[in-house]
Amino acid sequence: MTAPPDGVTGRITGLVKALRSHGLRIGPGETVDAAAALEALGLADRERVREGLAAALLHRESQRTVFDPVFDLYFPAGVGAPVRGDGDRDALRERLVAALAADDQALLAQLAGEAVDGFGGYGSPGQGGDGWSSYQTLSRLRPETLLARVLAALRAGPAEQGADRAAFTERLLADEVRRRIEGFRARVRTEARRRVAERRGTEEIARRAVAPTADRVDFLLAGRGQLDELRRAVHPLARKLATRPAARRRRAAHGSIELRRTLRGSLSTGGVPMRPVLRRRRPARPELVLLCDVSGSVAGFANFTMLLVQALHDQFSKVRVFAFVNRVDEVTDLLAHGGTDPAGLGARILDEATVTGWHGSSDYGTSLGEFAERYVDAVGPRSTVFVLGDARTNMSDPNLPALRHIADRARRVHWLNPEGRGQWSSGDSAAYAYAELVEMHECRNAQQLSGLIARLLPV
Numbered sequence: 001m002t003a004p005p006d007g008v009t010g011r012i013t014g015l016v017k018a019l020r021s022h023g024l025r026i027g028p029g030e031t032v033d034a035a036a037a038l039e040a041l042g043l044a045d046r047e048r049v050r051e052g053l054a055a056a057l058l059h060r061e062s063q064r065t066v067f068d069p070v071f072d073l074y075f076p077a078g079v080g081a082p083v084r085g086d087g088d089r090d091a092l093r094e095r096l097v098a099a100l101a102a103d104d105q106a107l108l109a110q111l112a113g114e115a116v117d118g119f120g121g122y123g124s125p126g127q128g129g130d131g132w133s134s135y136q137t138l139s140r141l142r143p144e145t146l147l148a149r150v151l152a153a154l155r156a157g158p159a160e161q162g163a164d165r166a167a168f169t170e171r172l173l174a175d176e177v178r179r180r181i182e183g184f185r186a187r188v189r190t191e192a193r194r195r196v197a198e199r200r201g202t203e204e205i206a207r208r209a210v211a212p213t214a215d216r217v218d219f220l221l222a223g224r225g226q227l228d229e230l231r232r233a234v235h236p237l238a239r240k241l242a243t244r245p246a247a248r249r250r251r252a253a254h255g256s257i258e259l260r261r262t263l264r265g266s267l268s269t270g271g272v273p274m275r276p277v278l279r280r281r282r283p284a285r286p287e288l289v290l291l292c293d294v295s296g297s298v299a300g301f302a303n304f305t306m307l308l309v310q311a312l313h314d315q316f317s318k319v320r321v322f323a324f325v326n327r328v329d330e331v332t333d334l335l336a337h338g339g340t341d342p343a344g345l346g347a348r349i350l351d352e353a354t355v356t357g358w359h360g361s362s363d364y365g366t367s368l369g370e371f372a373e374r375y376v377d378a379v380g381p382r383s384t385v386f387v388l389g390d391a392r393t394n395m396s397d398p399n400l401p402a403l404r405h406i407a408d409r410a411r412r413v414h415w416l417n418p419e420g421r422g423q424w425s426s427g428d429s430a431a432y433a434y435a436e437l438v439e440m441h442e443c444r445n446a447q448q449l450s451g452l453i454a455r456l457l458p459v
Contacts, residue, residue: 008038012053015074019057022066023216023447030057049075056310062229089140092118097146100180101153108180112187115141120192134192141188143181149179157375174426182349218444219301219418220390227300230446231307237450238311286411287318287382291371293389294323295351295362301418302388303346305449309386312457320378326363327372364391365399372402379409384457385414387438391424391431398430403437413438414456420444 016031033056041052058067090135092115100105120137151174217226250412261277290309293304313319325330331353335345349355357366379385385406391398407413417424417431421442424431431440441456443449 006045009035011074012038015053015070016057018070018074019067022070024057024063025059026057026068027203046075069190069193073193075116076194089119091142093143093146096141096143096184097149097153100146100150100177100184102182108184109187112184112191114186116191116195120188132192132195134189137188137192138185143184146181147177148173152181216445216447219304219446220298220444222300227304230304234304234307235311237446238308286384287317287380288316288320289378289383289385289410290319290321291328291385291387292321292323293325293362293364293367294346294355295325297361298388298390298418299346301443304446305386305388305416306335307345308449308453310452317382322371322375322378323349323353323355324362324367324371325356326361326366327355327357328367328375329355330375361394362389362392363396364389364393365397365402368402368406369399372405376406376409379406379410381409383410385410385413386456387413388418389415390419390429391415391434391440392427392429395428398433400433400437403434407438412456414452415440416443416449416452417441418444 009388010198012031013037016026016034019026034053037052037056038049041048043049050068053071054064054067058064092111095107096111097103099111116132116137117135119140120132120134132290154173154177204339222230258277261276262273265275265277266273288309290306292306294302302323309319310321319332320330321335322328323330334352403413415438417440419429419431419442423429424435424440425433441452443452
């Protein structure tokens with residue numbers, strides 16, 4: 001690896017700036033540590049540089065999903081386009097089979113560059129092209145279809161490979177080949193990003209083309225892997241959030257100064273209030289009620305929020321959770337006894353609770369009405385109610401009187417909406433109509449949710 005043209009210092013500061021734009025908390029101390037690590041490691045071994053900077057800058061392993069593609073942009077393996085291949089798709093696929101079977105990382109890197117060069121360019125060829133697309137490259141090359149051919153090449157390999165294969169089952173060997181293919185696909189994406197960055201600017205591509213961390217991905221757009229990562233983060237996040245209402249409760253227990261008794265007591269000291277008299281408070285732990293839309297469109301958001309609040313249950317005297325699609329049912333017991341399988345929470349609710357009627361679409365009006373009729377006793381003057389959902393009624397009656405009745409009984413009602421504010425009351429959304437009765441908050445990702453929970457939890 002050679003030093004980039006704008007110098008190592010510029011690359012480190014650019015890397016740090018790009019990581020900060022993705023929400024990673026990196027201070028001056030970590031930046032100085034990264035520079036010291038790079039000075040000690042040198043630039044000869046790119047992977048050592050990668051690991052050294054990651055150790056200096058990152059705080060959690062999950063941050064590698066952002067760090068690695070940004071590192072590839074600021075410390076690329078090479079600068080400029082590789083030698084153009086002959087554009088023969090079948091010949092490139094044959095070489096790719098051999099490289100995957102041998103797990104030849106150097107050859108795989110070269111083939112990724114040739115693939116982008118041969119099949120990923122778009123625009124006017126006379127102008128050098130407008131850009132490069134990893135999607136276009138992978139769609140034409142289709143490396144995922146090479147699994148059987150790579151397995152056949154491994155089985156037909158030399159005898160010394162057979163001793164290694166004996167330790168693995170056929171299924172494990174196939175999983176290993178899939179891992180190698182996915183690694184090649186990642187190389188193609190990296191190569192395409194690098195080339196676009198050379199043309200449009202590294203900083204812009206680092207900001208726009210690198211996937212954010214899981215806690216900054218919109219709930220409604222998060223994939224299965226990102227939702228799994230969020231579920232694993234529930235308990236550490238809950239422990240962090242639990243310290244805030246507990247601290248507020250301790251401060252509140254001391255009470256405020258009772259002015260009249262303080263002034264009366266100060267007469268013996270010439271009017272100087274040497275011993276302030278406090279108005280003692282003994283705040284009781286509040287009650288929490290969750291009313292969650294678990295229909296397909298917002299199920300990931302509702303499940304994560306339910307798990308987070310359940311992990312915070314020690315902060316409340318009582319937590320009751322209700323789920324609905326177009327009917328309402330209490331799921332408090334399912335949540336309490338299902339902590340060992342957070343990924344299956346949504347399926348358990350749909351299987352064991354009565355949350356749907358004759359159709360499977362969400363119906364806020366009917367659900368709010370049923371809650372106000374059957375479960376309104378769960379809401380009292382000490383209750384804080386959180387409604388979780390996108391407020392999309394599927395063109396049915398939003399039943400505003402039912403929500404008003406719930407709000408009149410509760411201490412506070414907060415509605416957490418996973419859609420962006422710009423989408424409220426568009427189409428079949430009744431968000432602004434509901435927002436006239438209760439406080440509605442945009443809550444698109446886990447970062448926003450944790451901030452809202454910390455701010456809105458009652459004490």
